[in-house]
Amino acid sequence: MKVQTKSSKVNRAWINDHVNDPYVKLAKLEGYRARAAYKLKEIDETLQLIKPDQLVIDLGSTPGAWSQYVRRKMSPRTATGGGAAAGELRGSIIALDMLPMEPVEGVIFLQGDFREPEVLQRLTDELNGRQADLVLSDMAPNLSGIASADAARIENLVELALEFARAHMKPQGTLVVKVFHGAAYELLAKRFRDSFLQVKRMKPKASRDKSAETFLVGSGLKRP
DSSP: OOOOOHHHHHHHHHHHHHHTOHHHHHHHHHTOSSTTHHHHHHHHHHHTOOOTTEEEEEESOTTOHHHHHHHHHTOGGGOSSOTTOOSOOOEEEEEEESSOOOOOTTEEEEESOTTSHHHHHHHHHHHTTOOEEEEEEOOOOOOOSOHHHHHHHHHHHHHHHHHHHHHHEEEEEEEEEEEESSTTHHHHHHHHHHHEEEEEEEOOTTSOTTOOEEEEEEEEEOOO
16 A cells, blocks of 8 residues: 655645746746746846846756856847847856756867866966956855755855956946745845845745845945
């Protein structure tokens, strides 16, 4: 006799929600690899962040939906059509993740852990002295459920993204990071206010209601 455990019920409920999710269906229709593309799309359309001829860094890029969206925005003549829009790429996109990522045309992909100095150096070398217009970070740690440990992991990733932006982003550039409401949130929000002239908090419609994630957007680096 089969016994239905609580975890199996939760998994079944998640699968059901996922299959019926309108953003999942839209992603399949428009050729994006993940529904996450619509989180960036809403942030971008609200704040007008992504433009042709920019240098964009996509941290935590796998499976590649954010890179796909940026790629489309940098190909004005192919703004309609699938998420993997081909055509002339006006600008540069460098993506990085610990996990492998299927190629996105024109996107330079580096595989490695952003927390490792040698990986950060590879990314720095790829920049070759250029400064980014936009740094995107959808990075997130594996959450343990232990509030203090999770807060420390989240804080570390955001701090690394902030340090990278200070070192490799244009003074008028923008940093977008994913954060989670919890023990570290207010501290990270303060770090953003201390670092940027303008700070906005956004919870895109594509972020599930049950999710604690939100995005901090900092524009215009303050002088040290």
